[in-house]
Structures are given as structure tokens and as C-alpha cells.
Amino acid sequence: MLAQHINVSDIIDESTARSYLHQTIMATFCRVLASSRLPPGVVMRLLASALGATYREVAAAHQDGGCPCGWCPLPVIDIETLCGCLVEAATIHRAGDLSGMVAAGRA
Ligand SMILES: [Zn+2]
Numbered sequence: 249m250l251a252q253h254i255n256v257s258d259i260i261d262e263s264t265a266r267s268y269l270h271q272t273i274m275a276t277f278c279r280v281l282a283s284s285r286l287p288p289g290v291v292m293r294l295l296a297s298a299l300g301a302t303y304r305e306v307a308a309a310h311q312d313g314g315c316p317c318g319w320c321p322l323p324v325i326d327i328e329t330l331c332g333c334l335v336e337a338a339t340i341h342r343a344g345d346l347s348g349m350v351a352a353g354r355a
Contacts, residue, residue, distance in 0.1 A: 296334065303330060 254268045273295065281291050307321035308314075 299330070300327075303327070 251267070251271065254264055256268060259265050272301065277291060277295060280294070281288060282285070285295060286294075293334050303326065307323060307326070310317075310319050310321050
């Protein structure tokens, strides 16, 4: 099954944001893998490290009211949540377990 290509202008909710990020990260992963010829496990660790660095930089920009959006980072809780999301998304779900399946479209 081919996933539908999502453009940044198509992002209207959490589901489309998730799909856009997934396709963008997958494309980036594949480009780095092909260009670097590094093993997939090394590229995956670099990807996880880049996500952690992104969190650190965005959280730093939100310290002491640095951004008007109102988000107040809580590093211990946020990082624990990020780790949980990584485990959940990376876990292979049993056949018949629909909780990990991505919807193919919208009604
Ligand atoms: Zn903000």
C-alpha cells in the first residue's frame, strides 16, 4: 500500500502532522543512508540524536517566556514522554491489533 503524499499545506490536524513528519523523516533517513553508506542502525541513532537536539533547542527557546505561544517545557517529563513515543512507534504490533495502524484515508 502506498501512503498518500502529504504537503506541508495539507497539515490540518495531529493526524496529518504525524503523517507529514513520518514521510519527511523517512525520506531524510533514506537520503542519508544512500549518501553516507552508514549502516541503518547508525543512521537511526543519528536520527534519534537529532530529535533530542531539536527538543533541547526548542525547549531553550521557550525558557523564561521566550516565545509567546505559552508552552512551558518540563524536560524530565517531556523527555520521558518522547522516549515512550519512540518505544510505542517502534514496537511491532501483533496482527489484529488495530491500535498501531495508520488510517489510510479520511471519510
Ligand atoms: Zn512557542
